[in-house]
Amino acid sequence: MRTTSPIAGLFGRSPFRRLQQHMAVVAECVEEMVPLFEALTVGDRDKIAELKETIFALEGQADHIKNDIRAHLPKTLFLPVDRRDLLDQLHSQDSIADTAQDIVGLLVLRGMQIPPFMTDNLSAFVQLNVDAVRKCSEIVNMLDELLESSFRGRDVGRVIEMVDDLAQIEQNGDELGMLLVGDIFAREEELGPLDVVYWERLVEMLGDLADHAQKVGDRLRLLLAR
Amino acid sequence: MEYGLIYLSLAVLFGLYMTWGVGANDVANAMGTSVGSGAITVKKAIIIAAIFEFAGAFLAGGHVTGTIRKGILDASLIDSPEVLVYGMLSALLAAGVWLMVASYFGWPVSTTHTIVGSIIGFGVVGVGVDAVEWVAVGGIVASWVVSPILGATLAFILAQSIRVLVLDTDNPFANAQRWGPMYVFLMGVLIALVTFFKGLTHLNLELTTIQTFGIALLVGVIVAFIGKALIMRVEVDPEATRDFHYAAVEKVFAPLCVFTATGMAFAHGSNDVANGIGPLAAVVSTVQTGLVQQESALPLWILALGGVGIVLGLATMGYRVMRTIGTKITELTPSRGFCAELAAASTVVIASRLGLPVSTTHIIVGAVLGVGFARGIAAIDLRVVLSIVTSWLVTLPIGAALAAFFFFFFRGVFL
Numbered sequence: 272m273r274t275t276s277p278i279a280g281l282f283g284r285s286p287f288r289r290l291q292q293h294m295a296v297v298a299e300c301v302e303e304m305v306p307l308f309e310a311l312t313v314g315d316r317d318k319i320a321e322l323k324e325t326i327f328a329l330e331g332q333a334d335h336i337k338n339d340i341r342a343h344l345p346k347t348l349f350l351p352v353d354r355r356d357l358l359d360q361l362h363s364q365d366s367i368a369d370t371a372q373d374i375v376g377l378l379v380l381r382g383m384q385i386p387p388f389m390t391d392n393l394s395a396f397v398q399l400n401v402d403a404v405r406k407c408s409e410i411v412n413m414l415d416e417l418l419e420s421s422f423r424g425r426d427v428g429r430v431i432e433m434v435d436d437l438a439q440i441e442q443n444g445d446e447l448g449m450l451l452v453g454d455i456f457a458r459e460e461e462l463g464p465l466d467v468v469y470w471e472r473l474v475e476m477l478g479d480l481a482d483h484a485q486k487v488g489d490r491l492r493l494l495l496a497r
Numbered sequence: 498m499e500y501g502l503i504y505l506s507l508a509v510l511f512g513l514y515m516t517w518g519v520g521a522n523d524v525a526n527a528m529g530t531s532v533g534s535g536a537i538t539v540k541k542a543i544i545i546a547a548i549f550e551f552a553g554a555f556l557a558g559g560h561v562t563g564t565i566r567k568g569i570l571d572a573s574l575i576d577s578p579e580v581l582v583y584g585m586l587s588a589l590l591a592a593g594v595w596l597m598v599a600s601y602f603g604w605p606v607s608t609t610h611t612i613v614g615s616i617i618g619f620g621v622v623g624v625g626v627d628a629v630e631w632v633a634v635g636g637i638v639a640s641w642v643v644s645p646i647l648g649a650t651l652a653f654i655l656a657q658s659i660r661v662l663v664l665d666t667d668n669p670f671a672n673a674q675r676w677g678p679m680y681v682f683l684m685g686v687l688i689a690l691v692t693f694f695k696g697l698t699h700l701n702l703e704l705t706t707i708q709t710f711g712i713a714l715l716v717g718v719i720v721a722f723i724g725k726a727l728i729m730r731v732e733v734d735p736e737a738t739r740d741f742h743y744a745a746v747e748k749v750f751a752p753l754c755v756f757t758a759t760g761m762a763f764a765h766g767s768n769d770v771a772n773g774i775g776p777l778a779a780v781v782s783t784v785q786t787g788l789v790q791q792e793s794a795l796p797l798w799i800l801a802l803g804g805v806g807i808v809l810g811l812a813t814m815g816y817r818v819m820r821t822i823g824t825k826i827t828e829l830t831p832s833r834g835f836c837a838e839l840a841a842a843s844t845v846v847i848a849s850r851l852g853l854p855v856s857t858t859h860i861i862v863g864a865v866l867g868v869g870f871a872r873g874i875a876a877i878d879l880r881v882v883l884s885i886v887t888s889w890l891v892t893l894p895i896g897a898a899l900a901a902f903f904f905f906f907f908r909g910v911f912l
Contacts, residue, residue: 276522276818277605277858277885278529279825281865283876288828347879351872419743419830421656421872424665 520810533826553766565775614896645863
């Protein structure tokens with residue numbers, strides 16, 4: 272006699288825990304940006320190559336979890352929140368890791384070296400964007416608490432506050448990014464046209480880390496508002 | 498009666514088989530949520546099931562057994578006692594065969610639906626369409642729709658109340674310890690009230706209304722105190738709480754699930770075991786008296802036999818099935834398992850008291866959906882719900898057709 276338990280099949284796999292796992296890998300991936308830019312400052316090629324491997328591996332791991340979540344989120348699942356909101360959030364989370372991968376790819380492929388005038392501001396800028404992603408990870412880590420309290424009440428207030436904090440970090444990052452781009456344009460002659468284009472693009476990409484992180488927060492805010 | 502001993506032996510054999518199946522498969526469904534949420538171990542669940550399934554069948558199973566043996570067919574239209582014996586034997590055999598086939602293919606069918614379908618089937622071909630108490634059958638079928646909805650509603654209300662009273666408060670841990678015993682108290686009172694209401698006539702225990710309320714309150718207070726003692730021992734694990742803020746709160750609900758599992762086992766015994774032995778009881782009273790009787794006492798040994806069958810099922814297969822289910826339900830937290838199980842146990846016990854043979858599994862599924870509607874469960878697979886509804890619709894006619902077939906078979910063999 273085989274077990275005919277409808278109870279065993281009734282519970283689908285929780286997408287929330289998996290989303291938390293995905294975000295944890297994404298955050299780990301982005302954390303590598305700090306040692307990466309340190310290595311770039313001192314021109315440690317070996318370290319950069321090593322970190323590139325780490326970042327690529329983590330991005331691949333995040334992709335793997337992403338595909339797995341999508342594969343286990345059929346339309347027949349009855350979820351406490353809108354399925355599309357979760358998929359959108361997953362997409363935004365994954366974009367963060369994609370951006371990190373693009374950044375390290377450009378740095379390595381073009382063999383970029385940090386112009387001395389940028390060093391301090393750039394390092395602060397990297398840190399701000401990493402902070403934003405870290406905050407985002409903390410927010411996503413509240414999903415199991417939100418589920419426990421049925422996406423209502425005090426935990427919602429806590430999460431909204433965290434999303435506001437994230438928006439503040441992102442805004443600080445934007446201001447510093449503008450400052451950096453201004454510096455780059457001010458030294459067009461000194462840098463040469465290609466360096467201007469690529470450093471401007473790199474600053475933009477670093478800013479995208481916080482942008483995507485904020486988008487994750489906004490998705491969650493939307494999910495809670497419904 | 499000629500061949501009386503053969504009829505009796507066959508009925509006991511089939512009855513044991515039915516209740517064995519309930520113990521092997523069905524109990525795991527009833528208690529799977531507790532085991533799956535990690536609140537109780539498989540071993541504890543088996544021990545609880547063995548004791549309280551038996552107690553449920555023995556103390557509160559009489560009403561449902563009565564419905565099965567004399568509520569579905571109008572006995573005055575059955576002209577010979579043999580017809581009733583063949584009919585009940587074929588109902589048992591049909592139910593057993595269909596459950597085995599369904600198990601083989603992994604279809605989620607209900608013992609209750611199969612038994613009721615089989616009795617209707619034999620009634621129509623063996624006696625006539627008029628012999629079926631269609632109004633009573635309509636009531637039973639309606640209860641199959643209403644009971645999961647009631648389970649869902651209760652579970653929804655329980656989940657909301659736990660959110661308001663415990664989870665969404667400044668100190669969820671303290672509030673869980675304060676309100677936990679209250680829920681256990683309510684469950685104890687309800688189950689005792691329903692079980693002892695108007696006394697246990699088959700045990701010659703006559704109780705007045707006031708005595709019943711007194712006993713129910715006493716039972717409630719006792720279980721509440723045991724619950725209180727258990728949950729006061731729970732300590733906060735700072736490490737787990739940092740990762741998941743409600744870790745300690747869930748640890749409070751884990752011992753409380755022992756009580757809902759107990760209530761569930763009792764309720765399940767009072768309904769599913771009882772409807773498994775209903776046809777057996779009908780055969781026994783007919784063979785012993787040689788008459789088709791509408792009113793007769795339910796021998797205690799039959800209720801006991803049902804209990805034995807279930808324990809055999811648990812010992813031989815139930816253990817493994819429960820472990821399988823336990824490992825498959827990993828997403829359920831003790832507080833949610835508590836809501837679903839408390840709601841389901843309450844619904845089943847009420848149905849049992851009304852003599853309505855309901856499907857425990859369907860009510861559990863309804864209760865889980867109710868918690869889901871309260872946004873309490875991460876993901877519920879609606880395909881499973883659909884497959885349950887489908888097998889529900891298929892089981893009645895198939896049970897009826899099989900029973901009709903076996904009825905002609907038995908009549909051909911013995912006449």
